[in-house]
Amino acid sequence: MNFSISDEQTMLADSISRFIDSDYDFDTRQKIVASDDGYSRDMWKTFAELGWTAVPFAETDGGLDGGPIEMMLIMEQFGRGLVVEPYLANIILAGGVLKRLATPAQREQWLAPLIAGELQAALAFAEPQSRFSPNNVQTTATESGDAYILNGKKTFVLNGGNAGVLIIPARTSGSNTEAAGISLFCIAADTPGISRQRYPTVDGSQAADIALVDVNVSSDSLLGNANDGYPILQTVVDEATLAVCAEAMGVMQTLQDKTLEYTKNRVQFGVPISSFQALQHRMVDTLMICEQSRSLLYWSVMLNNSSDPKAANSISALKYQIGTAGIKLAEEAVQLHGGMGMTWEMDIGHYFKRMTAINILFGNADHHLDRYISYGQS
Amino acid sequence: MNIDLTPEELAFRDEVRGFLADDYPEDIRRKRDEGVALTRDDTVRWHKALYKRSWFAVEWPVEYGGTGWTPVRKYLFANELAEANAPLVVPFGVKMVAPIIYTFGNDAQKSRFLPDILASNVWWCQGYSEPGSGSDLASLKTKADFDGSDYIVNGTKTWTTLGQHADWIFCLVRTRSDVARKQEGISFLLIDMKTPGVTVSPIITIEGGHEVNEVHFDNVRVPTENLVGEEGKGWTYGKVLLQHERVNIAGVAVSQYRLNKLKARAAESVRGADPLINNQSFARKIAALEIDLRALEYTELRTLASIATGQAPGPESSFLKIRGTEVQQAIDAMTMEAAGYYALPYVPTQYTLDFPDIDRIGEGIETRTSLQYFNNRKASIYGGSNEIQKNIIAKHVLGL
Numbered sequence: 046m047n048f049s050i051s052d053e054q055t056m057l058a059d060s061i062s063r064f065i066d067s068d069y070d071f072d073t074r075q076k077i078v079a080s081d082d083g084y085s086r087d088m089w090k091t092f093a094e095l096g097w098t099a100v101p102f103a104e105t106d107g108g109l110d111g112g113p114i115e116m117m118l119i120m121e122q123f124g125r126g127l128v129v130e131p132y133l134a135n136i137i138l139a140g141g142v143l144k145r146l147a148t149p150a151q152r153e154q155w156l157a158p159l160i161a162g163e164l165q166a167a168l169a170f171a172e173p174q175s176r177f178s179p180n181n182v183q184t185t186a187t188e189s190g191d192a193y194i195l196n197g198k199k200t201f202v203l204n205g206g207n208a209g210v211l212i213i214p215a216r217t218s219g220s221n222t223e224a225a226g227i228s229l230f231c232i233a234a235d236t237p238g239i240s241r242q243r244y245p246t247v248d249g250s251q252a253a254d255i256a257l258v259d260v261n262v263s264s265d266s267l268l269g270n271a272n273d274g275y276p277i278l279q280t281v282v283d284e285a286t287l288a289v290c291a292e293a294m295g296v297m298q299t300l301q302d303k304t305l306e307y308t309k310n311r312v313q314f315g316v317p318i319s320s321f322q323a324l325q326h327r328m329v330d331t332l333m334i335c336e337q338s339r340s341l342l343y344w345s346v347m348l349n350n351s352s353d354p355k356a357a358n359s360i361s362a363l364k365y366q367i368g369t370a371g372i373k374l375a376e377e378a379v380q381l382h383g384g385m386g387m388t389w390e391m392d393i394g395h396y397f398k399r400m401t402a403i404n405i406l407f408g409n410a411d412h413h414l415d416r417y418i419s420y421g422q423s
Numbered sequence: 424m425n426i427d428l429t430p431e432e433l434a435f436r437d438e439v440r441g442f443l444a445d446d447y448p449e450d451i452r453r454k455r456d457e458g459v460a461l462t463r464d465d466t467v468r469w470h471k472a473l474y475k476r477s478w479f480a481v482e483w484p485v486e487y488g489g490t491g492w493t494p495v496r497k498y499l500f501a502n503e504l505a506e507a508n509a510p511l512v513v514p515f516g517v518k519m520v521a522p523i524i525y526t527f528g529n530d531a532q533k534s535r536f537l538p539d540i541l542a543s544n545v546w547w548c549q550g551y552s553e554p555g556s557g558s559d560l561a562s563l564k565t566k567a568d569f570d571g572s573d574y575i576v577n578g579t580k581t582w583t584t585l586g587q588h589a590d591w592i593f594c595l596v597r598t599r600s601d602v603a604r605k606q607e608g609i610s611f612l613l614i615d616m617k618t619p620g621v622t623v624s625p626i627i628t629i630e631g632g633h634e635v636n637e638v639h640f641d642n643v644r645v646p647t648e649n650l651v652g653e654e655g656k657g658w659t660y661g662k663v664l665l666q667h668e669r670v671n672i673a674g675v676a677v678s679q680y681r682l683n684k685l686k687a688r689a690a691e692s693v694r695g696a697d698p699l700i701n702n703q704s705f706a707r708k709i710a711a712l713e714i715d716l717r718a719l720e721y722t723e724l725r726t727l728a729s730i731a732t733g734q735a736p737g738p739e740s741s742f743l744k745i746r747g748t749e750v751q752q753a754i755d756a757m758t759m760e761a762a763g764y765y766a767l768p769y770v771p772t773q774y775t776l777d778f779p780d781i782d783r784i785g786e787g788i789e790t791r792t793s794l795q796y797f798n799n800r801k802a803s804i805y806g807g808s809n810e811i812q813k814n815i816i817a818k819h820v821l822g823l
Contacts, residue, residue, distance in 0.1 A: 046427065325823050366718065
């Protein structure tokens, strides 16, 4: 057992950290959020050139063979910079499904351009009624000769508006919440019958609601075997959950550091407000939240890196921590910044909003505590 | 980053298990499992069993008889001992005064005191707090006046844990009062409890137990050779000691053992009732507590890993004290909750091995849960209250 990272991993984290500091300041980020696409194509091109979009893929796919540790390092830095470029949607969600299930032809068509940064993709993991259960799929795919006809609705599809390709879970058999009977389809976003309503989200990200009406796709669109899609879907959602927890760590650490700095400089009653014990103890509490969360993050990343049987369980434990203690930290950061923390102009509120989104993404604290219990705890 | 244990580490864990199977005295094991308090002799025998295996002074440098273990080995060792419900080592000698002696003491003191601490021939206790000096420890008033040949000690120390068993006491005493800061003028003295003028009186705590004491010093003559380090530097030495104390305080492995026992108990049907774990509110509190404890476990591992790179335990040990005691007390409270009415009977005589089972109220150690709950409210108060720990973190970690 050890907690140190390799030289290569250190270099990766450092390169992203330097990029955030030099090229991704808060004003730049806000301009990107306000743009039509909601992300910067130039930035995305840079991510690909620097190799970041290739990290979690196999060398045979043109990737860099990265695992949970590399994902943690990348996502923590993205959290620090409040990066809105759709790394999660493209690389971790859509890429996570494709790298596991795509045939050589599908790899060439979808995965290669995705890794190269030339294709935007999305995984439709939620439906209007599904809340946080990826097995709750009512969208249907009916076999018709050599084709499937898809009908249904998807919601909160991250990057869904910009995506050129959509991965759609649809039910080919079974009842609404059954794990068996879910199939995954990889479909060009401009296929007739698909309509998309895109919208920004509170944290500066982009999502879309997608309606599928008699969408006729060839059976070549199927990823993996029919009816067997759920285990991979859940695995990928778990990876994404771990990834957003790492991102949350970057957000939390930044909030903690900025709040501490602010209270040292903000003078009231003739003294820096950091001299007040009532505030000091609250910042100690949030410091401990940071350290405790980081410990759970390392624990979960190491279990996932070792493919330990408790790996998925640990992700739920971590997500619960982020959704409870992490949210408390973010709320405290706004409180300690006083009125300034309430302004759109200051970055604090935007970090807070990203934490709020991360708490809900892939299941909130209650959902993950119940899931943790259902695993028989650890 | 890697969570897997190496073959050497796995072999070490088996070695510890073998030791516990062979050398953990059976009668002590039985008392522990029945919730019966250990005698002084029980504790010393357990210490000596560890000493015989060279595993008593885990943290000491190898040259003085320590283990030189990696953090992972220390972690595995603590886990295995907790899993066997073995007693915690009484820390005052081996974990508290010994590091001060081997770090700041002279050669004569090292050779005089360390071997007897290592072999548990001498029982030590701690003389820090005073009736008027709790959280404001530096305001202590126990005086040690130099009379030309010896120190003459007068004053009272309090909350002296297991002082009724002790042969020696290590004390913070005031050797000068004409100082700019009250932290100056404090010295670190070792005092033989048999010296004329030393008396010990018991303090009974809310659960009814005798664990802590007042120790009175009435013109107690202490030779200057018992001064550790420099006169007036005692505060500095004492702070180092407190940091050692705080790492030990977290008690992660023991909390893990207790939480597992509680979960097992909650999963059973007790007296025909539906297992408590089926109650959603209870199950969620247990799960949240377990996650908290896991976070603490890995925070401690990270702290130990940084100590292993040559750092002394610094102010971050205050985290472990705060979170460790909070988790312990949460387990106490949940254990009370699980016991229901059976938390309330107060029959101290039934916690002996020969008490007839037929007369026992509640099952096993059930009714002892309240004694543990009441007694362990001390955990967030001792070793520097948790509020003082937050002051320390605010000052030394956050730079406020």
